[in-house]
Amino acid sequence: MRAWTIPDQRGLGGLSLQTLPDPSPGPGEVVLRIHRAALNPADRYLAEGLYPARPSFPHVLGRDGAGVIAAVGPGVEGWRVGEPALVLRGAAGVDRPGTLAEALALPAAALAKVPSGWSGAEAAGAALVLLTAHQALLQWGRLPPSTVLVSGAGGGVGAATVQLAAALGHRVIGLSRSAAKRERLVTLGAAATFDPGGGSWRRDVKALLAPLRVDLVVDTIGGALFGELVDTLGFGGRVSVVGMLAGPVPAFNTASLFFRRIRLGGVAVGSDSAEEQRRAWEESVALLEAAGQRPEVDSEFPFEEVPAAFTRLAEGPMGKVIVRLPAAG
């Protein structure tokens, strides 16, 4: 089978399409024939040695994907050959071969059924970002209807967070540097959107909410924006720290946390137990369905064009960047 591999952790420049032995399922495992895979910034971080993973090389990247079951190993119940499935969780693309391949073997417990009515691309890209959004929104418990501010709102995690937060009954404010994405975010459930590059966005958010403030920030950007996000919070406000696409926070005055008793909470999607992740997934799928929403797909690239797909991811997509394999037809 063919797979995109990296020979080491010196970056995505090392990506090459290789022929590897076909996988076979061990006990408790299945082989998934991949129809579509999805990219995540974590793939790049892993390729650059910036992610806590210990893969063997050559390593096949790719956390997310969907396809059909091609083989079932001993002891597997509940899955049969030919059935559609998606990768929900686990070490695929981290400590073991990932989804940027024509097939992969993985524990059956790592799979989920494809939600009814979802397209192949929607199924391939939803798992990691929806689980992340779920943890970011619910790690503080079940908040009453609140105002949730989402940075990087057009990205994979951001779009999923906007959809889920709105479906949970929150008032959602999305930040994106792109006017087209800000327009799209409204259809995903954002009540208002702002350009974080515009000098007045904090003033505009405060004017919109006065006399209230933001209750929860879900931040995927970090960098210089972080302090500005904290500034929008009210008393007891919280920040779910998801990512740092703009790099480390250059200067941050911890005094900004004192007087409003602001709380910061890191998000680590892989830290939930299998059971917690399955419950989070089922709830997320049900919430999207009740809200009439489906996972947001930015673009689809042929399998042979994975480097171009990573370029699109680096540009800042609207939703997920998908890779389509020949088996998808």
Ligand SMILES: NC(=O)c1ccc[n+]([C@@H]2O[C@H](COP(=O)([O-])OP(=O)(O)OC[C@H]3O[C@@H](n4cnc5c(N)ncnc54)[C@H](OP(=O)(O)O)[C@@H]3O)[C@@H](O)[C@H]2O)c1
């Ligand atoms: N903690 C966890 O468990 C976890 C799980 C999943 C992802 N993450 C992290 O969360 C972050 C977001 O992931 P993602 O999948 O949503 O990424 P993504 O799909 O690439 O989208 C990120 C969005 O952020 C904006 N953006 C990108 N670079 C920026 C910059 N330098 N300054 C300001 N805005 C920028 C872009 O939106 P606009 O151009 O519209 O502004 C882009 O659409 C990544 O760092 C990822 O590693 C963490």
